[in-house]
Amino acid sequence: MSTGCTIAVGGFQHETNTFAPHRATFDEFERADSWPALTRGEALFSAMDGLNIPISGFIDAAKTYDHRLYPLLWCSAEPSSFVTSDAYERIVDEFCDLLESADHLDAVYLDLHGAMVVEHFEDGEGEMLRRVREIVGDQIPVIVSLDLHANITDAMVEHASAITIFRTYPHLDMAETGARAYAMLDKILAGDDMIGAMRKIPFLFPLTSQCTDFEPCRSIYESLEAVVAETPGLSSIDFACGFPPADIAECGAALVVYGTDRAVVESTLDKLFQQVLDAEPEFENELLGPGEAVLQAIQLSGKKPVVLADAQDNPGAGGTSDTTGLLEALVDEGAQAAVLAILYDPEIAGQAHRAGEGATLDARLGGKSGFEGADPFHAQFRVEALGDGHFVYTGAMKLNSRAELGPMALLRVIDDHADVRVIVGSTRAQCLDLAIFRHLGVEPTEQKILAVKSTVHFRADFDPIAERTLVVAAPGAHPCRLVDLAYRNLRAGVRLEPMGPEH
Ligand SMILES: [Zn+2]
Structure with missing residues (x-):
């Protein structure tokens, strides 16, 4: 168990529907709505206290082990179309300035969504993590929690030391996911060499088929922790259902696996990938006029x-x-x-x-x-x-x-x-x-x-x-009904719905 480290904490949340008419401006990240307002520095701790938000769960867990937390900033805006370049650059610049001004850091935790598309970047989080890495270097762990609706990209997996993702939709476990991110960081700080791998699922499925109270998501999510518990060398498995109304190459669901043994990580990924493929005909999408x-x-x-x-x-x-x-x-x-x-x-x-x-x-x-x-x-x-x-x-x-x-x-x-x-x-x-x-x-x-x-x-x-x-x-x-969406940038060969036609 690690104690007494200095960990930078912050968050930047947006779920981007590139088919929607309205873009997310800086002002929308700044004000409170059904989520807290943009919060900087020490105020972050009182603003997040006791809420079902990933950073709240991370802060509580890290404080239990006497770590010093270095507050960056946290903000979110209601889902909409693209985050404007102006909003993105102002917010990410401030993150980077705060990170650069830290005297000493042992780790960074970021509470991100994973489906942010910016006017000038398809992968908002991947680009942000790349910039964070540039500042902190390769030796400091950067831990990330993501929403179940994340469209996970290669860049996110490359630049994060470990990623963990909500496992419920409705999202009842947001704070719990933050606490789990802390537990993963703790293993890294204790010397575990975390190896990660991600695989995209070759079909999209809409939010109406993603509820974890119903099959097939219920069984898929239930199996994650069981597989980790029974497999030595495995640290975590997560499944992101993805956010389909995002016209980007790396749109869609993905599995992410971490462990200390590369062969175990890869074989687990193979097994779970097949489990999701086998469940493809079970995704229902009953919609009434x-x-x-x-x-x-x-x-x-x-x-x-x-x-x-x-x-x-x-x-x-x-x-x-x-x-x-x-x-x-x-x-x-x-x-x-x-x-x-x-x-x-x-x-x-x-x-x-x-x-x-x-x-x-x-x-x-x-x-x-x-x-x-x-x-x-x-x-x-x-x-x-x-x-x-x-x-x-x-x-x-x-x-x-x-x-x-x-x-x-x-x-x-x-x-x-x-x-x-x-x-x-x-x-x-x-x-x-x-x-x-x-x-x-x-x-x-x-x-x-x-x-x-x-x-x-x-x-x-x-x-x-x-x-x-x-x-x-x-x-x-x-x-x-995803077949009705006019995708232009989606990677070729993805099925537009379970058992549906390919893009
Ligand atoms: Zn979500």
Whole structure:
């Protein structure tokens, strides 16, 4: 067990959907949203304390063993299209300046996503790690934790001493992954010569097929730790499902294996690669059209709500969070006790706040983010409740994290047949926590239909209260039928979906 080392810690997180309309600017990394704001220096320790974020888990583990932590900076922005060159260079420059100014370092830990695409680099993390390596040299361990949606690249594996990856989707184990990164670093500091190898999976599978509560991902992830436990010379195995809406050469899932024995690392990689290939026909992707989904939800609704996942307009996967296809279907089909969240429209949220509770608005809601084919939903609305967007998440994934979502409003669609309400927000944020509904005075367990702009993360908090969950393919910038995406840069020979055609 190593003690008393100086370890630099920091993080830079973005999941890039290159098919989405909006690019991530510096300002979006700087401000708080459903994640903490950009934090530098000592403030990083209090900002991350007790949260389900990788760096929080790493810090807790490292402090237990009396290491000195040298804080760099941490920031994230809501998933979207490319990170601007300006944002990337400013943030990475600051990282590099801080690293250069450190007197002495024994190790570096970085909390990265693994699916960042920059205007001028396909592989944001690989380039950042290359620059970090240039500063710290080859002798200092650089440990990295990544998101389950990482599109792992050769450059990341080359420049990191070891990588570990979330093993749950919904991501309940983010802090745990940070702690695991510390455990890997500890082995290196104790003298283990860590040998790593990565292999890309030759087919893509959408986020709607990646949930680790269901097969085949459940079994694949369950087998990882068992294989490590029974194989001498092996330190860790990870599997990243990848983030398919990224038009880059190295898009897609990958296995990453570390150990002290190269032959064992390679043979483990062969075995697990075959396990994933064998599971290829088991990946399901059941998507319903919005009208069909709402009709089924009306039929299924009983004592508990039916949850409709507006999977393709999930802002957590780069969706604009303002498409109105599912809202329109709820109203058209005469849904009762239905609430949709969060529809991003700062203009209408502001109007609702100025008009006040009880007021009536004639508004064109949503459809303003430039996503092709998304039109505003024009109706009369009654303002039923207002919120300031400051609340604390209560679900397991983001437990105790603060939301800073700006003005929010609960609007009722005035309609003779439908009983439909919409939670309108001023910040793009995924609807993955029941606290979002309760912030606007809506008790989710008492509704018949809950429509959430989320793909999978909502399941941790919503599945336990749901009669059934249906996944909906309404318009959105995060297409879940991957054969519909116009890839240009993807490496040749990759199957665009399980058992599907090759690119
Ligand atoms: Zn993820």
